[in-house]
Amino acid sequence: MSDTAVTLTTKKDWASDQEVRWCPGCGDYGILQAVQQLMPELGVSPENTVFVSGIGCSSRFPYYMNTYGMHSIHGRAPAIATGVATARPDLDVWVVTGDGDGLSIGGNHLIHALRRNVNLTILMFNNRIYGLTKGQYSPTSYVGKVTKSTPFGSIDPPFNPLAVALGAEASFVARTHDLDRQHMMEIFKEAHAHRGASFVEIYQNCNVFNDGQFNNITKRSVRDDMMINLVHGEKITFGSEVQKGVMMGEDGVPRVVNVDDVGIDRILVHDRYHQSPSLAFALARLNQDDDTPTPFGVFREVERPEYASEVSAQVARASEKSGTPDLGALLRSNGTWMVS
């Protein structure tokens, strides 16, 4: 996003001197590695990069990046990042949040940052649990989840993070997971390149309070049959022998089918650039539980005016129109009279 010449850095330049303190085995380590490894590829500089986070395990992230950073308040990172980006459109601003931080206490700020299309790259670590407070259910935990605060099972239906983002008019929506560094890097790179608010959900394992939450989908042994890789312009197929695909049902609801049963012509083609969010929304809701195949990749990417540059444009237009700011003229703008 920076229009200066490509900056040459190495992964080491992006790591701070702070000891990383997540629990051993936490999925956050893999995400941090992916981000630090990616940064040199982006051609940006640490001094023009800002990481803003809220509160939660994932929100410790900025401490480990050798950039400008703020570990702020529970849920408020999108609002604070909006201030940073609006004041300084020249900066690369990243938001690191979690399912509790981003969708519960900070849900309002998240949807409004997406609605405004502020130039932020938002990484939402979804582990479907409150880790930092030691294991309560989260707004993405499925009904029936037994936790410390729900000994008889959770009764709250969860949010679908991608559907929420799409409902908030997000212009870039994607999903990746913590076990595939290459995929994460690819998605983060595209999210960063997108002008406007990019929302990336990362399936992230909490090995202490919610271990194996995504095993049915992302474990290497089941991956081929459970992960649907979305590729723009291509048929949405998957499976160890590419035997499965996604077809639009007659009721307008997409379904996973055997390609041979319906014929390849009836399999949907992914279009991430479609102006209508309908397909992306339908795909976001394809998996209703952890036993059904789940799409990954970029669901949607559309161009919309970016908030901070629109603010700057108004400032520039006003300056052009009024010339050099004149405080004396401002003080006289409501009319004056002389007393002698």
Place this chain on the structure above:
Amino acid sequence: MTDMIDRADEAEVLDRLVIRFAGDSGDGMQLTGDRFTSVSASFGNDLSTFPDFPAEIRAPAGTVNGVSSFQVQISDHDITTPGDEPNVLVAMNPAALKADLHRLEQGGTLIVNLDAFDERNLEKAGYTTNPIDDGTVAGFRLIKVPMTSLTKDACEPHGVKPRDAERSKNFFALGLVSFMYSRPIEPTLEWIADRFAKNEQVVAANTAAFKAGFHFGETTETVGHRYEVRPATLPAGEYTSITGNTALAWGLIAAGQLADLPVTLGSYPITPASDILHELSKHKNFGVRTVQAEDEIAAVGVALGAAFAGHLGVTTTSGPGVALKSETISLAVSIELPMIIIDIQRGGPSTGLPTKTEASDLNLAVYGRHGEAPLPVVATKSPADCFNAAIEAARIALKYRTPVILLSDGYIANGSEPWRLPDLSTYERIGVPFATSTNGTDSEGRDVFHPYLRDPETLARPWAIPGTPGLMHRVGGLEKQDVTGNVNYTPENHARMGDLRAAKVAGVARDYGPTEVMGDVDADVCIVGWGSTWAAIDSAVQRRRRSGHKVAWVHLRHVHPLPSDLGDILRRYKRVVVPELNRGQLCNMIRAAYLIDAQPLSKVAGLPFTAREIEHALMEGAQS
């Protein structure tokens, strides 16, 4: 009508006049009062205004709840308040009479719109008999004018339908009082033509109504004598009429210019603060960025984010908004970034009285955060003073890298007064030395940046903004290690950081200069005021002193930390009285800080003090 100035010579000269326009919310009383004020201002009177309107956008027409009033005092000498008791009440309907008659001075002039006193309106106002005839208004000088029908008659030749014409009756009232009190008419006629330029019919109707009101006064004997309030002998200079919220907005713009920093405002609409957002959003040519956020918390988050990025971050709100912003203000205290939080106080608790004034957020401003989270609190005393108060808040915030709360209130926000334009070249620039280079070495001797290595004098930490090579650093709400800013949970460090934060804020008082004692330094009694009580205290002190009593008076610009010489000053007096529009919040702070027996003078009624209330308290205390 051009002979007005000549005829004015025949008018009886008054040194001051308090007039109150009261009518239904839809009657245009704020506009009428505003026009009367502007004309008087340009005529050279000193003045002070008090708009008083309901929280409902349109309460049921004709009811007491829907009454909207505008009080203005004009004077030939320096005044600070809109006056205690109106000399003149203009009541456009029975509800207005019911709501405001009790304020009118005994023997005062009461002008009523006779047409509105019909059975239906009387019933809506809760009158069982007509107060005009039943003795209710005995003791006042009653002027009955059928304003509605006269306005309709005046408009008819211009082809204005009676229903539309009726809406111009406030201009009839304005014309009438303009005659009675010898106001120049040309400015109002010009204003009507300009303001309603898009609709010729409305210009014609308002002009006809205004002239009809003026002529009615001139040609009938109903109103009797004319009066005049001559221009005040204000200090020479160029003046404008300004409200508190406009002055705050301009002060913020000036502060940005003085510091050479762009201003970024995060705000969420709330009465009575929204006008600052409106005003600032007009002036983007000064580099001002305004974000109307999704809520109060986001608004202060935007301001803090902008501050982190190197702007003058500001958020504007009222008490309920300050409560919501509290957690972010604490973060700003912890990460030690400059930010201005403006609280236009209103009646509370909760939604309380959104359009009425109160000064009951002092405790909230000084103490209203979790943890030990001190910050400076600045108070403005009058509409025009808001300009300097905003600059002072910015100066402290930027110098000490701290959030600062600026307290105003609804009375100051909407009230207006003449303001002698300051000489902008006399304002000191505000230096903002962003950190540009490393300031320490690590254990291996490499140059590093220590974000919490403080200035030894101010204790402010360096402000290194994104984009500065080599100074990348992280800040956050977790306790930071002294000097390095790394996360640190040790007891010794937490104690030290708490001490440093407190010492930094306490040190702000070194910049104040000696506290000014006004009035009689050698009096027995000293008044300590803050905020908008300034106006009423000023009048009360003047009256007491004119009647031969000594009074000393200290008015605080800085309510936290308190001036370091305040304790010694107050201990010199036998009696210390603290008038406040709350239940004694500053009084308690003074008692706690100096162990002196300061006495509260409280008013929590959604209204400012009258000068008389303060004068009485001083008299009573003197007798006891």
